Amino acid sequence: PNLTSAICIPAALDLALALALALACAPADGAAIPILLASARQRIQFVFQTRFLAISALCRVFLVSKDSVRTIHMDIAGPRWKGKDSALFAKENPMSKLVEQLQASLAELGANAQLSGCSALLHAGPELADLLDRACFGRRIATSEQDAHWFELGLEEAFYMAHDLECLAISAEDGKPMNGAVLWAHMRSKQETFPDLYRAYSHLRSKNWVVRSGTQYGVDFVAYRHHPALVHSDYAVLVLPEGDEDKSSPRLRVWSDLQCTLRVAGSVAKTLLVLSIKGSCRNLDFPLCLEQSIVEERVIRRWVPEQCRENH
Incomplete structure (x- = not known):
C-alpha cells in the first residue's frame, strides 16, 4: 500500500497539472486538444515508470540492508567460520576423531612431558607435532632443530592428557615420574x-x-x-x-x-x-x-x- 501510494498519488497530481495546462493552452476551437492530451498521456507514462523504477530500487536496497542486519545477528549467535569451506572441513574432520588419533599416537609412542614452572614441555616428531596442532593441544616453541618440535602444555592440558586421556606420562623437573595425587598436589601448589x-x-x-x-x-x-x-x-x-x-x-x-x-x-x-x-x-x-x-x-x-x- 505504501508503494502504491508513493507511485499513484504523485502521478495523479502530474496528470491533473498536465490536463490543466493542455486545456489552458488549447485554441478556442479545441482542435489541438487531442494532440495535447496524447502528449500529456506520454508524459504521465514516463513519470509513472520513472517513479516506479526509483522506488523499487530504494525498496530493494532497504530489503537487502534489513536482511543483512538479520544475517549479521544470526552469524553472531551461531558459528563464525573463517572461510567458505571451513564448515565442511570441520564436519569431515570432527574434533573427537582428531583427539582419538592423538591419544592413540601418544600412547603408542609412550610420550613423556617434563614439568617446567607452570607448564610442561613435550618433545614431538613431525607426525605427532601435526596431530598436536590439529587437535589444538599445547603451543609450539620455536627452536633451531629442524626435525624436532617442542610444545608447551598448560597445567590443565597436561593433566587432562595424563588423567582423562591416559596417554601422556609426566615427570618432574628432575626427571622423576609424577602421576595421580602427587601430580595433582604439585599443580595445585603452582596455581x-x-x-x-x-x-x-x-x-x-x-x-x-x-x-x-x-x-x-x-x-x-x-x-x-x-x-x-x-x-x-x-x-x-x-x-x-x-x-x-x-x-x-x-x-x-x-x-x-x-x-x-x-x-x-x-x-x-x-x-x-x-x-x-x-x-x-x-x-x-x-x-x-x-x-x-x-x-x-x-x-x-x-x-x-x-x-x-x-x-x-
Missing part, C-alpha cells in the same frame, strides 16, 4: 585455582570444545567449536566456585564487573559463559574432588528490549 580451572577445562574438552586461554579477553578460557584457524571462538568462559565463603574469587561480585565483562565479550562477538563449580574442588583430595564436583553452565547476555519484544 591455587587449578582444581576449579581443571574441572571446567575437562568439562568443556569432554564435549569436544577446543579450550584456549582467555587472558586477552579478561576471562579464564575461550571455547571454540573446532580449530581456531577455521572458526572464531563462541564463548568467553569464566570459572566461579559456588559457595566461595572465603571470597577467593572476586569475579562478578559487583554489578560494574558484570557489565564490563559483558561489554568486552560482546565487542569481540563472544557469549559470556559462566561455569559454576558445585562442590568444593579445593577442600578435597584427588580424585574425590573431581568425582564429587558438578559443573553448572550459565549463559549471560545483555537484555536488548528491541530484540525481546513479542513476535520479534
Whole structure:
C-alpha cells in the first residue's frame, strides 16, 4: 500500500497539472486538444515508470540492508567460520576423531612431558607435532632443530592428557615420574585455582570444545567449536566456585564487573559463559574432588528490549 501510494498519488497530481495546462493552452476551437492530451498521456507514462523504477530500487536496497542486519545477528549467535569451506572441513574432520588419533599416537609412542614452572614441555616428531596442532593441544616453541618440535602444555592440558586421556606420562623437573595425587598436589601448589580451572577445562574438552586461554579477553578460557584457524571462538568462559565463603574469587561480585565483562565479550562477538563449580574442588583430595564436583553452565547476555519484544 505504501508503494502504491508513493507511485499513484504523485502521478495523479502530474496528470491533473498536465490536463490543466493542455486545456489552458488549447485554441478556442479545441482542435489541438487531442494532440495535447496524447502528449500529456506520454508524459504521465514516463513519470509513472520513472517513479516506479526509483522506488523499487530504494525498496530493494532497504530489503537487502534489513536482511543483512538479520544475517549479521544470526552469524553472531551461531558459528563464525573463517572461510567458505571451513564448515565442511570441520564436519569431515570432527574434533573427537582428531583427539582419538592423538591419544592413540601418544600412547603408542609412550610420550613423556617434563614439568617446567607452570607448564610442561613435550618433545614431538613431525607426525605427532601435526596431530598436536590439529587437535589444538599445547603451543609450539620455536627452536633451531629442524626435525624436532617442542610444545608447551598448560597445567590443565597436561593433566587432562595424563588423567582423562591416559596417554601422556609426566615427570618432574628432575626427571622423576609424577602421576595421580602427587601430580595433582604439585599443580595445585603452582596455581591455587587449578582444581576449579581443571574441572571446567575437562568439562568443556569432554564435549569436544577446543579450550584456549582467555587472558586477552579478561576471562579464564575461550571455547571454540573446532580449530581456531577455521572458526572464531563462541564463548568467553569464566570459572566461579559456588559457595566461595572465603571470597577467593572476586569475579562478578559487583554489578560494574558484570557489565564490563559483558561489554568486552560482546565487542569481540563472544557469549559470556559462566561455569559454576558445585562442590568444593579445593577442600578435597584427588580424585574425590573431581568425582564429587558438578559443573553448572550459565549463559549471560545483555537484555536488548528491541530484540525481546513479542513476535520479534
